[in-house]
Amino acid sequence: MFLTSHADSLRSDLRARLPKVLPRRLGIAVSGGGDSVALMHLLHEIAQAEGIELRVATVDHGLRAASADEAQTVARQAQRLGISHDTLRWQDWDQTGNLQDQARQARYSLLTKWARDQDVAAIALGHTADDQAETVLMRLARAAGVTGLSAMSATRSQGGVQLLRPLLDVTRQRLRNYLTEIDVGWIEDPSNQDTRFDRIKARKALQDLEPAGITPEVLTRVAENLAQAREALAVYAQESARKIASVNDGDMVLDRAGFGALPDEIQRRILVGAVLWISGAGYPPRRTTVAQALEAVLSGQAGSIGGCLVVPQGNKAWICREFGAIEGLSAPLGERWDGRWVFSGPKVETAEIRGLGEGGLLQLPDWRVTGRPRLALKSSPSIWQGTDLLAAPLAGHSNGWRAELASDWPEFHTLLLSH
Structure with missing residues (x-):
């Protein structure tokens, strides 16, 4: 396939965001939208050059009548590239709760299980600079702190599988321009116009903010700057925890005086880390719940947080599982x-x-x-x-x-x- 200089530049930018040495078998999550379809084609070019095997998976949430046909469209696109494809179907929604959040959690669960079954060490995801910017705006609306405003990380591990986001500094429009150049189509999800969803509201707001210079690229850089601050705070929290927190057979024991001498943000990180470590939860408790638990630790009172208890014991506070x-x-x-x-x-x-x-x-x-x-x-x-x-x-x-x-x-x- 003839590649333009624009396509070469895009592929180069993508490769720079990937690990220096790619796993011998790399997965790609492809929904059929422009972002993930472009990712599949770009990674196909890279895989051919570097001799790695690609596997593609599409999650069919079954929430729209067209979803099965869209998964078949992706299967045909992958087949034309000589890439193995699997459709993963979500069938566990009980019609209650936050649909988007449950669908997202199910998507990652299905993808990581598929990866383990296929001996796929890492999965590339098609999140772009626009997705990053929208996430920053959504979390800004929730008064998020440094961690929340750091938004999505370029790499993280879930269920023993590495999740890679190599397009976080690439805009949605740039990817669509690439697909147009190579004459490849994509699917437009009608829910992307549904303003009932917070992400679509953020997308509309971002369009209004662009004249003021608040663009996806700018917000992506903001997220990257805050990610660096987050990493520094994490190191500080780790070093502090080694001095004032000890593990006791699956529980956490805090020295209250040492804990109280730490900055508020470091206290919060240690407490939240203890709760996540004990409970195995994927997400931290709400900030109001964290604030109440912090007060309990500092004042020597009992409290509860995220399926765990704060139990005072003299000059110590135990964080343990709640019965x-x-x-x-x-x-x-x-x-x-x-x-x-x-x-x-x-x-x-x-x-x-x-x-x-x-x-x-x-x-x-x-x-x-x-x-x-x-x-x-x-x-x-x-x-x-x-x-x-x-x-x-x-x-x-x-x-x-x-x-x-x-x-x-x-x-x-x-x-x-x-x-």
Whole structure:
């Protein structure tokens, strides 16, 4: 295919945003829109030059009658390029909640599972400078802080798969110009005109702001500047946490005096990091909830946040799992419990892992010798056979079993660098 200097420049800019050494098998998420179709064609050129294998996936959310036909259109485009294509169908929406947010979460979940199944180490996504700018405006409307206004990162890991966004400094129009030059069509999603959605409102607002010099390129640079500030704050938070926060069998223990001496933003980052590490949640709690929990830590009071509890203990504050968040949750021996706990020990066919709870504590009169707060022990993992408690290692009753965090659960202080 003959490439113009414009196409060469675009491909060069894209390659500069990718890892120096690409994985031998690279995935591409292609919806059929202009951004992702352009990404597929550009990466096809790069893959041919560098000898890597591409795989394409399209998520069909099933929310519009035309979505299945659009996925087929992408399949045909990929086939013409000699690229393997799979359609991933979302069928789990229960017709409640925030549709766009649930669809987005489902999209990433489907894509990362597909990547693991296909032995695809990384997936390239077609987010552009326009998407970045719209995200900044949306988060500005929510009074976001440094992390929120940093918007989308160029790379991040989810479910063991690297997500790459190599088009974050490329505008939507530039990609469409490229497709026009190479005579390739794309699909226009009608929802892109639906002003009920916040993103479309931001898109319209951005058009009005352009005469004032507030363009996608400018807002992308703002996001990049704030991303640098975010990284510096993350390092500061990590270094501070090593001094005032310690891990105790899956819980976090804060030195309240040391915590109180830190700047507000660093306090917030450490607390949010602890909650995300304990709960495994993908998103931080609301700022109002964080503010209330911070006050509880500083004043030596009890509090709750994001499926976790703040439990005062003298000059310390424990951050632990809330029993209500795991009540009723069970798992067979040999499987994970609460997403992060695994047991090793005797095999008992009918035994299962559950939270210790009040009933378990009543069977352990000596639990206080562990030094752990009662509320922290209530949500700790234990092994039951019916109503009989067989083991509660964190409560001092191991009975031959050992409870440990799963080997792939992140190390807390490392996690602070990614949130």
